[in-house]
Amino acid sequence: MRRDLLLEEYFFIPLDIMREILQNKGIRSKRDAWLAFLALDEPEWVEKVIRAYPEFRPMYGEVYEMCRNLERVMEMYSKELQLQKLQSQFGQEKPKSE
DSSP, rough: OOOHHHHHHHHOOOHHHHHHHHHOOOOOOOHHHHHHHOOOOOOHHHHHHHHHHHGHHHHHHHHHHHTTHHHHHHHHHHHHHHHHHHHHHHHSSSOOOO
16 A cells, blocks of 8 residues: 555544643544543543533443453453364364274
8 A cells, every 4th residue: 555545544643642732622523522532641631621522421431341340351362262272282183983
């Protein structure tokens, strides 16, 4: 893919710089709210985004639930990896009947 073509189709926004801009100027548009959603996780910023744009509340709720259930998700992932390891070990072994 050509580099100039990529720059025509996408915007690259350094979130660390955007974080500084938001902290200095605040949330002034829905675009700023999206960038705050992606870049900031401090409770006061979550509150600011939801107050300005209530439609973000369900998305923050989903992220919260994922974080709350992260331990359970990691357990499931670990069990799946163990299962895959066992399956690959048995799949590679040759029958001993010969």
